[in-house]
Amino acid sequence: MPIFHRYVAIGDSSTEGLVDPDGQGGYRGWADRLAQLVADAQDEPLEYANLAVRSLRLNEIRNRQFDDAIALQPDLMTIFGGGNDLIAVGWDLDTMRADLAAMYGEARAHDCTVLTFTLPDPTSINPFGKHLKDRMFRFNDIVRAEAERYGVLVMDFQNYPIAEDPRLWFEDRLHGNELGHQRTAAALAWRLGIDGADESWAEPLDDEPARRQFHQQLASDVDWIRRYLGPWLGKGIRGVPHGDGVDPKRPVPTVVPRSITRSRSGS
Numbered sequence: 001m002p003i004f005h006r007y008v009a010i011g012d013s014s015t016e017g018l019v020d021p022d023g024q025g026g027y028r029g030w031a032d033r034l035a036q037l038v039a040d041a042q043d044e045p046l047e048y049a050n051l052a053v054r055s056l057r058l059n060e061i062r063n064r065q066f067d068d069a070i071a072l073q074p075d076l077m078t079i080f081g082g083g084n085d086l087i088a089v090g091w092d093l094d095t096m097r098a099d100l101a102a103m104y105g106e107a108r109a110h111d112c113t114v115l116t117f118t119l120p121d122p123t124s125i126n127p128f129g130k131h132l133k134d135r136m137f138r139f140n141d142i143v144r145a146e147a148e149r150y151g152v153l154v155m156d157f158q159n160y161p162i163a164e165d166p167r168l169w170f171e172d173r174l175h176g177n178e179l180g181h182q183r184t185a186a187a188l189a190w191r192l193g194i195d196g197a198d199e200s201w202a203e204p205l206d207d208e209p210a211r212r213q214f215h216q217q218l219a220s221d222v223d224w225i226r227r228y229l230g231p232w233l234g235k236g237i238r239g240v241p242h243g244d245g246v247d248p249k250r251p252v253p254t255v256v257p258r259s260i261t262r263s264r265s266g267s
Contacts, residue, residue: 001042001193001194001195002113002192002194003042003044003046003150003169004038004042004046004075004076004113004194005044005046005047005075006046006047006048006049006072006073006074006075006076006253007034007035007038007046007047007048007049007074007075007076007077007078008048008049008050008051008069008072008074008076008077008078008253009031009035009048009049009050009051009052009060009077009078010051010052010061010065010066010077010078010079010080010081011031011036011052011056011065011078011080011081012052012053012054012055012056012057012061012080012083012084013052013054013055013149013175014029014030014052014080014083014175014176015029015030015031015050015052015078015080015081016029016031016174016246016247016249017029017030017031017032017051017052017181017214018052018054018175019170019172019177020177020178020180020181021173021178022175024175026249027249028181029181030181030182030184030185031050031052031078031185032048032050032062032191033181033182033184034078034185034188034238035048035256036101036185036256036259037051037185037186037189037194037197037257038076038189038192038194039256039257039258040196040198040258040259041189041194041195041197042195042233045255045256046256047253047254047255047256048250048253048255048256049072049074049248049250049251049252049253049254050068050155050248050249050250051065051068051069051248051250051251052065052248052249053065053246053247053248055084056084056143057082057084057085058081058082058085058090058094058096058099058100059094059096059099061079061081061103062099062102062103065248066079066103066106069252070107070110071157071216072253073110074112074253075111075112076112076113076115076192077107077112077113077114077115077190078114078115078116079100079103079104079107079114079115079116079152080116080117080137082096082100082143083117083119083174086119086132086135086136086139087132090227091135091140093135093139093142093197096139096142097142097146100142100143100146101146101149101150102151103153104146104147104150105150108150108151108152113153113192114150114151114152114153115153115154115155115192116147116152116153116155116189117142117143117154117155117156117157117184117186117187117188118138118140118143118144118154118155118156118157118158119139119140119157119158120157120158120160120163120164121133121136121137121164122136122164123164124164124165124166125164125166125169125173126173126174127173137158140156140158142218144156147161147260153191153192154190154191155187155188157184157187157189160187160202161204162183162202162203162204162205163183163202164199165205166169167179167205168180168183168198183201185202186197186201187201200249201203227228
């Protein structure tokens with residue numbers, strides 16, 4: 001099993017933890033949950049920092065977070081982004097490839113274990129999923145190719161049907177809910193080879209998702225456009241800066257306390 005001493009997460013809202021409430025007015029998310037799984041699985045203490053900020057595109061993650069992350073000298077880094085690029089009008093896969101290659105290459109040159117993941121098929125999740133599928137899968141191909149080139153670990157969610165289950169997604173149909181973040185963290189721990197992690201995260205939920213009649217689905221989609229898509233488009237039209245007014249939630253590496261279960265059983 002690998003042993004890690006400092007984990008730094010960079011990315012957008014997914015890595016920040018939206019919308020997985022921590023019970024204290026903030027967000028937890030898969031990165032926090034992964035840090036806990038790693039800390040609980042090893043005897044050495046794990047320090048953890050999370051520099052992610054919502055709404056950022058991939059080049060903004062590179063320009064605003066990556067150098068700070070490297071300066072923290074992590075031996076484990078998660079790099080995830082691109083979703084905000086792909087749902088925007090001016091997406092550019094060549095630029096996205098260059099940003100990934102630069103971050104992957106430099107992080108690996110610092111002898112850091114780097115972990116990332118692909119996007120699932122959005123068709124069953126988002127009303128515009130069938131229109132986004134092709135560009136997302138093309139981006140996934142880039143993630144795989146650059147990861148292989150630089151020795152980056154990839155959790156390939158595109159190949160796991162559970163990642164497409166709408167019940168793992170929040171009502172905005174863009175972010176994972178609490179269960180989604182739990183499953184993501186468990187999958188990443190399994191991909192890392194963390195002690196005690198297995199592939200049970202990929203098991204389907206006990207029952208099939210309820211099927212909606214056409215008029216119910218239409219009403220739900222219209223409500224989604226009003227509550228989520230409209231405000232998002234409005235910010236773009238007004239030129240609101242990405243991540244405006246949001247600071248990283250955990251900019252300084254701090255030790256992750258082991259869970260109560262681990263503390264009692266590991267003593």
